[in-house]
Amino acid sequence: MAVMSNPFDTRLTLIFYVGDDEEGNPIERSKTFSRVKPTAADVDLYEVAQALASLQTYTLVETERSDRATLINIE
Amino acid sequence: MAKTLELIFENMEGRVVRLTLESPVEPADPALISQVMDEIIAKNVFDSSGGDLVQKRGARLVERYVEDIELP
Numbered sequence: 822m823a824v825m826s827n828p829f830d831t832r833l834t835l836i837f838y839v840g841d842d843e844e845g846n847p848i849e850r851s852k853t854f855s856r857v858k859p860t861a862a863d864v865d866l867y868e869v870a871q872a873l874a875s876l877q878t879y880t881l882v883e884t885e886r887s888d889r890a891t892l893i894n895i896e
Numbered sequence: 897m898a899k900t901l902e903l904i905f906e907n908m909e910g911r912v913v914r915l916t917l918e919s920p921v922e923p924a925d926p927a928l929i930s931q932v933m934d935e936i937i938a939k940n941v942f943d944s945s946g947g948d949l950v951q952k953r954g955a956r957l958v959e960r961y962v963e964d965i966e967l968p
Binding site for chain 1 (some may be wrong): 898901903915917918919920921928929932935936940941942944947
């Protein structure tokens, strides 16, 4: 079987460290940007995440890329 | 009260597209904000219902005021 992957949606999620809870465990908050181009390069998404993070006070701990694609049987 | 930073762009159809961030650095640094917006336009990683983000429209700090109402 031959299956083609058809990307249709990509999201960029920034995970921030915002402080600690009463037991000293880190509290994280995420900010998701939808409508990212599936063709966007990883390096460009990473740099955009860093640039956006520079405008706010929380520490950026992780940058996540989520790609969704439909799988189509092309036989 | 919690503030958010709104980065306001125009897309190819001239429509407004907003990106928002919580807990903005204050006081706002207009030069840095402008530079980040330029970088977002240059990297061109975001899509919108009216195409690419092509121009800066503005930026603003938005403060939300919430007042709890004590019910009798």
